[in-house]
Amino acid sequence: MALDGPTPLERFINGILPENPTYRQVLGMCPTLAVTNGMKEAMTMAGAVAFTLICANIVTSLIRGLLKPHLRILVFTLTIAAFVTVADRVLAAFMFEMSGKLGPYIPLIIVNCIIICRCEVCAAKQGVLAATADAVGQSIGFTLGLSSIAIVREIIGNGSLFGFTIIPEAYWPRWGIMLLPPGAFITLGLLMGGFNLLSARSAKKKKAVA
Amino acid sequence: MKAKYISQAWLVILLSLSFAGTLAGVDVWLAPRIEANKLAATIGKIGTLVSGADNAVSARYKPVEVEVGQGKFKTTYEAFWAMDKSGKPLGWVIKASGQGFADKIELLIGVDAECRTITGLSILSQKETPGLGNKIEEGNEGKPGFLTQFRHGLRADEPLTATTSTPDKGSNMIGAVSGATISSRSVCNIVNDAMSKQLRTALVDALKKGPTSRPVQKE
Numbered sequence: 001m002a003l004d005g006p007t008p009l010e011r012f013i014n015g016i017l018p019e020n021p022t023y024r025q026v027l028g029m030c031p032t033l034a035v036t037n038g039m040k041e042a043m044t045m046a047g048a049v050a051f052t053l054i055c056a057n058i059v060t061s062l063i064r065g066l067l068k069p070h071l072r073i074l075v076f077t078l079t080i081a082a083f084v085t086v087a088d089r090v091l092a093a094f095m096f097e098m099s100g101k102l103g104p105y106i107p108l109i110i111v112n113c114i115i116i117c118r119c120e121v122c123a124a125k126q127g128v129l130a131a132t133a134d135a136v137g138q139s140i141g142f143t144l145g146l147s148s149i150a151i152v153r154e155i156i157g158n159g160s161l162f163g164f165t166i167i168p169e170a171y172w173p174r175w176g177i178m179l180l181p182p183g184a185f186i187t188l189g190l191l192m193g194g195f196n197l198l199s200a201r202s203a204k205k206k207k208a209v210a
Numbered sequence: 211m212k213a214k215y216i217s218q219a220w221l222v223i224l225l226s227l228s229f230a231g232t233l234a235g236v237d238v239w240l241a242p243r244i245e246a247n248k249l250a251a252t253i254g255k256i257g258t259l260v261s262g263a264d265n266a267v268s269a270r271y272k273p274v275e276v277e278v279g280q281g282k283f284k285t286t287y288e289a290f291w292a293m294d295k296s297g298k299p300l301g302w303v304i305k306a307s308g309q310g311f312a313d314k315i316e317l318l319i320g321v322d323a324e325c326r327t328i329t330g331l332s333i334l335s336q337k338e339t340p341g342l343g344n345k346i347e348e349g350n351e352g353k354p355g356f357l358t359q360f361r362h363g364l365r366a367d368e369p370l371t372a373t374t375s376t377p378d379k380g381s382n383m384i385g386a387v388s389g390a391t392i393s394s395r396s397v398c399n400i401v402n403d404a405m406s407k408q409l410r411t412a413l414v415d416a417l418k419k420g421p422t423s424r425p426v427q428k429e
Contacts (some may be wrong), residue, residue, distance in 0.1 A: 034340060066221050074222060082229035086236050093240040096247035103344060104312070104337045181341075 005126050008133035015137025022145025022188075023195045027113040032146060033184040035105050039162045042150035043143070044098050048087045048106055050139035053115050054132065055083045060123035061131035067124060076119040077110070084109045114142060152187045153178045251334065252290065252305060252318060258350060259320025259330035260292035260301040267293045268303075271421040276412040287404060289413055291421050292320065299323055299421065302413055305334070308400035311392040313337035315346075319401055321366050323417055325410040331360035331401070336393075343393035356387050356394065366405045370398040 006014065021027050031049070035041045056079050060067075067075060088106045091099040099106065109115070118138055123131040154160055157178030159167040177183050216223075253269045271291040278285050290303040301323050307316040315338070320330035333347045349355025359377070364370060368382045372394040377383035386394035 063221065063225075068218055068221070071218065071222060075225060078222065078225055078229065082233060085233055089236050089240045089244070092247065093243040096244075096251065100251075100335070104340055107337060108340075 005122070005130065008130045011122060011126075011130050011134035012137035015134060015139075015141045016144065017141065019138075020141040020145060021114045021138055022142060022149075023192055025114070025117070026192075027117060028142060030108060031105055031112065032149065033181065033188065035102060036146055036150040036153055036184055036187075037157065037179045038154050038160075039147065039150045040098065041101060042146040044091070044095065044102060045105065046139070046143040046146050048084075048091065049109055049112060049114070049142055050135075051087050052080060052083045052109055052112075053118060053139050053142075054135040056080045056115055057118055057123040057131040057135035058128060060119045061126065061128045064124050064126075072120070072124060073116070076116050076124075080115050080119070081110045114138060148191055149184065149187050152191070153183050157183060248334065252303070255318055255332050256290060256292050256303050256320075259303050259318060259332055260322070261329065262294050263292035263300050264295045267295055267297055274302075274413065274416045276409050276416075278406050278408045278412075285403075287409055289409075289416075293421075299417055301329060304404055304409070304413075306400050306404035308396060308403060310336060310396040311338055311343050311390070315393075315396055315400060317397065317400060319404060321405075321413075325366055325405075325413050328360055328364040328366050328401070328405075331357050331397075333357070333397075338390065338393045342387070343390040345387045345390060346393050346397055356385075356397075359384050366410065367407075369402040369405075372398045 015021070017024075019025060022032055028049070031045050035045045056076070059079050060076060063075070084107060087109070088099070091102070091106060118131075118134055122134040126134075151161065155166070156175050158174060159165055159169060159172045175183070178187070253265055256268045257263050257265045268291050271293065273288045273290045276287050276289060278287060288305045290305070291299055292301045292303055294300055302321050302325070304319045304321065305316070306319060307314055309315070313336070315336045316334040318332045318334055319328060320332075321328055330350075332350055336344065336347065338344045338346060346356050349357035349359070364382055364384075370382050370384055372386040372391065373383050374386050374388070374391055377385045384394065384398055
């Protein structure tokens with residue numbers, strides 16, 4: 001039983017902004033770049049990752065006393081793979097079209113570093129409550145990361161949000177490149193730069209006050 | 211020594227078994243639903259694979275099941291009727307699957323009524339490498355791509371070959387997706403396996419007999 005470590009509330013808050021998976025830990029870049037060309041896709045991915053992350057963290061935390069150090073990664077992967085398969089099947093049954101659009105990116109959640117990182121950093125060391133709070137916080141952080149990129153790309157690239165046109169084509173020429181892979185890199189780079197600029201400024205302010 | 215390994219791995223074994231049980235349960239629960247979704251997707255593609263075919267009319271007829279091969283190599287193919295609005299058969303949409311580069315590829319092949327020409331190809335499901343192998347899905351929505359090549363009247367009675375160079379005009383060659391030769395070759399092989407003489411003859415015979423008008427889906 002590890003007694004140290006942040007409290008559940010700290011874990012929860014940290015996941016959202018201070019340790020944001022996309023902008024601070026720079027993890028899970030594959031889905032971040034690949035499925036953010038529309039809000040619907042991004043939200044489905046965020047939901048699938050959240051489900052897997054929460055379930056994997058809870059299971060890992062419950063069996064943390066039984067983990068052998070050299071077998072722990074194997075156990076994490078096994079747990080994650082099982083929940084990802086459940087998510088994949090559920091999507092294929094209830095959101096068939098979306099499941100086809102996301103294609104291999106749902107099974108690829110198995111190798112999403114955010115989940116294995118949280119199992120290793122938090123769930124394998126702390127109790128169920130802290131692990132759950134951590135998973136929920138990180139999921140919100142990842143959802144924010146994905147949606148921030150998807151909003152920019154979908155509006156600029158397609159003039160729409162969640163598939164509904166919000167800027168008619170007459171007022172906004174579609175920047176097709178924003179829907180393609182280069183658009184993902186450009187958006188992520190600019191947003192990350194902006195995020196860093198803001199946090200550097202607020203750190204400076206804090207220093208000045210002190 | 212052996213006992214030591216088991217004592218170390220008991221958790222992994224136990225977890226594997228319980229997850230396998232859970233996944234089997236999920237599959238029992240969801241598999242019929244997923245199959246129904248796939249059937250609807252298949253029927254929705256008939257019109258795009260055989261030009262002039264009407265999805266709603268085609269859906270009224272029971273697909274023909276044909277067993278091909280012998281013994282261990284026996285495979286059952288499902289062939290959907292492609293009918294025009296008046297109910298005249300225009301061709302077939304055959305469901306076929308096989309091993310791709312990463313996982314199983316499921317596809318639909320459109321052929322004319324005599325099973326001489328391939329009229330179109332569509333991928334139902336694939337898990338090929340994103341950015342490379344998954345380009346085998348492109349080319350059916352009016353944009354040029356890998357699948358466009360299957361709309362130009364390839365012969366169904368001769369095997370297809372995937373080439374990395376520019377395919378000769380009028381030949382049964384398919385230009386492979388660059389960087390995804392294995393995925394492209396897999397697609398050709400699945401089509402070649404499906405378009406066997408046995409299947410073609412069976413379908414021509416079935417056409418002579420006419421369709422069974424039992425509904426595919428209950429209302």
